[in-house]
Amino acid sequence: QSVLSQPPSASGTPGQRVTFSCSGSSSNIGLYPVHWYQHLPGTAPKLLIYTSDQRPSGVPDRFSGSKSGTSASLAISGLQSEDEADYYCAVWDDTLNGWVFGGGTKVTVL
Amino acid sequence: EVQLVESGGGLVEPGRSLRLSCAASGFTFEDYTMHWVRQAPGKGLEWVAGINWKSGTHVYAGSVKGRFTISRDNAKNSLFLQMDSLRIEDTALYYCAKGTQSLLYSTDAFDVWGQGTMVTVSS
Numbered sequence: 001q002s003v004l005s006q007p008p009s010a011s012g013t014p015g016q017r018v019t020f021s022c023s024g025s026s027s028n029i030g031l032y033p034v035h036w037y038q039h040l041p042g043t044a045p046k047l048l049i050y051t052s053d054q055r056p057s058g059v060p061d062r063f064s065g066s067k068s069g070t071s072a073s074l075a076i077s078g079l080q081s082e083d084e085a086d087y088y089c090a091v092w093d094d095t096l097n098g099w100v101f102g103g104g105t106k107v108t109v110l
Numbered sequence: 111e112v113q114l115v116e117s118g119g120g121l122v123e124p125g126r127s128l129r130l131s132c133a134a135s136g137f138t139f140e141d142y143t144m145h146w147v148r149q150a151p152g153k154g155l156e157w158v159a160g161i162n163w164k165s166g167t168h169v170y171a172g173s174v175k176g177r178f179t180i181s182r183d184n185a186k187n188s189l190f191l192q193m194d195s196l197r198i199e200d201t202a203l204y205y206c207a208k209g210t211q212s213l214l215y216s217t218d219a220f221d222v223w224g225q226g227t228m229v230t231v232s233s
Contacts, residue, residue: 050219
């Protein structure tokens with residue numbers, strides 16, 4: 001069981017906005033920036049958001065991240081079928097002295 | 111093209127050892143931290159170990175500390191993971207990942223990933 005809590009699933013219809021959270025504590029999200037990764041089964045994970053709200057080049061602006069206190073959120077606007085994937089938050093944890101991933105949120109496009 | 115290619119996975123008995131390799135190309139390997147991340151069957155991603163650009167600092171997840179050793183050869187653009195005293199719970203797809211910084215700062219992110227190499231620990 002991860003120290004970062006994510007809802008196991010989220011869903012929406014094409015074009016909708018979907019938002020889900022990553023809940024941590026004062027030893028991780030409360031201190032450090034959060035990164036988000038997109039993972040389609042059978043492929044290499046992809047960095048989606050870094051430093052809580054920055055997009056690497058090539059990532060559509062439909063994806064956005066935010067952080068407040070000990071929680072972070074990822075939003076996908078204009079949901080598309082190709083957005084069906086698992087999404088993981090990750091952050092450094094001072095207590096564990098290493099990086100931790102959330103349990104992942106599976107996004108389904110209805 | 112920036113690329114990471116893992117190798118060395120396979121089937122191994124509990125208690126035995128295995129050494130994974132990761133060949134990097136398309137970027138200045140020695141300028142960045144490197145990491146190993148794994149995914150057990152049906153489970154989520156788990157960070158395993160990280161190493162800074164000059165190999166001076168290593169960090170490990172508690173689940174592998176004392177059993178796994180991360181290393182790198184900058185002259186050969188290669189990353190390694192020596193896995194000793196393997197346990198059944200080490201069964202996973204192991205990914206090599208490039209960090210975004212040269213030192214193991216808390217802000218490091220993983221911006222390039224390989225396709226992974228499968229390790230199965232079973233008797």
